[in-house]
Amino acid sequence: MSATTTPVAARAAAAARTDGPTFGRVVAAEWTKLTSLRSPWWTAAVTVVVAGVISYLSATASSVDPGFEPARDLSSGLLLAQIGPLVLGILYGAGEFRTGAFRTTFTLVPRRWPALVAQAVVLTAFALVLGVLTVAACVVGVLPAAASRDLPLGLADGETPGIMLGMVVFVVGTALLGLALGALLRRTVPALVTALVVLIFLPVVLMTVSDPGVDANGMALPHSVTPAGAIGAFTPGTAAQLLTTGASSDGMPGTPDLGPVGGGLVLGAWIVLLLVVAGVRLRARDAR
Amino acid sequence: MIEVEALTKRYGSTTAVDGLTFTARPGTVTGFLGPNGAGKSTTMRVVVGLERPTSGSTRVDGRRYADLPAPLHAVGVMLDARSVHPGRTAYKHLLAMAQTHGIGRARVREVIAQTGLEPAAHRRAGTFSLGMGQRLGIAGALLGDPQTLILDEPVNGLDPDGVLWVRRLVRDLAAEGRTVLLSSHLMHELALCADRVVIIGRGRLLADATVQDIVEKSERAGVVRVRTTEPEALTRELLAAGAQVTPQEGGALQVRGASVDEVGTAARRCGATVLELAAETGSLEEAYLQLTGDAVEYRTAGTGAGAR
Numbered sequence: 001m002s003a004t005t006t007p008v009a010a011r012a013a014a015a016a017r018t019d020g021p022t023f024g025r026v027v028a029a030e031w032t033k034l035t036s037l038r039s040p041w042w043t044a045a046v047t048v049v050v051a052g053v054i055s056y057l058s059a060t061a062s063s064v065d066p067g068f069e070p071a072r073d074l075s076s077g078l079l080l081a082q083i084g085p086l087v088l089g090i091l092y093g094a095g096e097f098r099t100g101a102f103r104t105t106f107t108l109v110p111r112r113w114p115a116l117v118a119q120a121v122v123l124t125a126f127a128l129v130l131g132v133l134t135v136a137a138c139v140v141g142v143l144p145a146a147a148s149r150d151l152p153l154g155l156a157d158g159e160t161p162g163i164m165l166g167m168v169v170f171v172v173g174t175a176l177l178g179l180a181l182g183a184l185l186r187r188t189v190p191a192l193v194t195a196l197v198v199l200i201f202l203p204v205v206l207m208t209v210s211d212p213g214v215d216a217n218g219m220a221l222p223h224s225v226t227p228a229g230a231i232g233a234f235t236p237g238t239a240a241q242l243l244t245t246g247a248s249s250d251g252m253p254g255t256p257d258l259g260p261v262g263g264g265l266v267l268g269a270w271i272v273l274l275l276v277v278a279g280v281r282l283r284a285r286d287a288r
Numbered sequence: 289m290i291e292v293e294a295l296t297k298r299y300g301s302t303t304a305v306d307g308l309t310f311t312a313r314p315g316t317v318t319g320f321l322g323p324n325g326a327g328k329s330t331t332m333r334v335v336v337g338l339e340r341p342t343s344g345s346t347r348v349d350g351r352r353y354a355d356l357p358a359p360l361h362a363v364g365v366m367l368d369a370r371s372v373h374p375g376r377t378a379y380k381h382l383l384a385m386a387q388t389h390g391i392g393r394a395r396v397r398e399v400i401a402q403t404g405l406e407p408a409a410h411r412r413a414g415t416f417s418l419g420m421g422q423r424l425g426i427a428g429a430l431l432g433d434p435q436t437l438i439l440d441e442p443v444n445g446l447d448p449d450g451v452l453w454v455r456r457l458v459r460d461l462a463a464e465g466r467t468v469l470l471s472s473h474l475m476h477e478l479a480l481c482a483d484r485v486v487i488i489g490r491g492r493l494l495a496d497a498t499v500q501d502i503v504e505k506s507e508r509a510g511v512v513r514v515r516t517t518e519p520e521a522l523t524r525e526l527l528a529a530g531a532q533v534t535p536q537e538g539g540a541l542q543v544r545g546a547s548v549d550e551v552g553t554a555a556r557r558c559g560a561t562v563l564e565l566a567a568e569t570g571s572l573e574e575a576y577l578q579l580t581g582d583a584v585e586y587r588t589a590g591t592g593a594g595a596r
Binding site: 033103107109 | 357363371385432
């Protein structure tokens, strides 16, 4: 059984010129790697279904309110559904290390960091489509409640397009945060626990602590920034949640009002920071 | 061409590889032999850039691995089976590998056929037997049609057919002028396909020679086996001539320090009838055990000196 039919030297000479791992090729390879696993598909499916179902339940529950506005319930499903893109990112980021597949990846791409950047690019594309589908599921979820009150959805009205865009960015950002944590911590469970604490538990705690509360007469105190709120606004979890708020909303009680754009920038900064740390670790450490 | 020069790799206080130097040359199958934990896999991981040497260097075709413009075309690497995501099919695993170097799907199908993976190509690697996993690893190593191949225990877990196939494959690859470095902890396996053997123990080089040289250097060389009707008389005669004699079962004697001719002459002198007389050749396995056994002793002495 011969290994080749072409003279070795000729092939090797051709190889040295053009056949290296360019960034575009690494991206193509990562796309194959992501889409050839099962987990991205089932996490995506669960995300869309959960987002739709929770939006439906939430909208149906609030449809009895006299001031019911269907568009306000659009993002209600995301609090739970965000676990989907988070798990997607973590499984993708930590999966290489958990399974030993990184040995293959790093022998093919010895500089290593292009592989991590390619993973971020590929996951962004995948999560972008997932984000659009998730928003679509949320819209479908609130339709029955809106129909029951004969209310228009008003998707193109006011801040709603901005909120829907924020929701898509939220899904992409959450997935990338998962990737960064997975690539940094290299193990699925620690990465997942960290992500849940940072994205879900911490915002709730800080929000509770930072709420200025009510005055002696039971009236809400005027909007003021508390220390816990200031810290909270710069955590990735709270920043991510800001993405799904309207531009004119006051933000959460006691927090500086960064708005959806500010929240997105804070989340983006966290993702970049964690990816850079993961990339530095890739360069510096042995890959056993 | 793989050059390992004064390579040392430490993990904390553990020294996995200790001043190792050897060269694997083109057109040759170089066997890389040592007991488990001797540092074979560590050396291979350093060569392909997964780990950094504590000191010393490794080069492939004169360059550091990380400086190779197209690593997949230069070096085919098969490390342990845990280098594949178990959730990915064999085909997709190989396709993703190929895509990093712009290699087409036709070549992927070619190596799948060449390694006999066709029936399993669309099954997830996690469902593979050890032998199928090895075939997948070898397929990945062949993908870029490289000049140099580094195969870590490729025959592990293969059925007899597969073992024969790997032997044949590495011989063919070397015959085409490629460099093949193949590790094993089984001496007889390497004896059948390697031209040279690099033996290490506790991270140190024990031998770097042809298979034939190693057998000849073994303790058994110069040992004569003789079976006679008068073992006692012959023993006396040989001892008087200055040889060492060890009685064996069935009246046979093992003689050191005397050639076959000398033993025959001695038998004639004392009137013993010779039933059997031959120079014993050491087996590779014995040569190997003797070398690695020495390494353990040497190592113990060395540690004492180092602690001074």
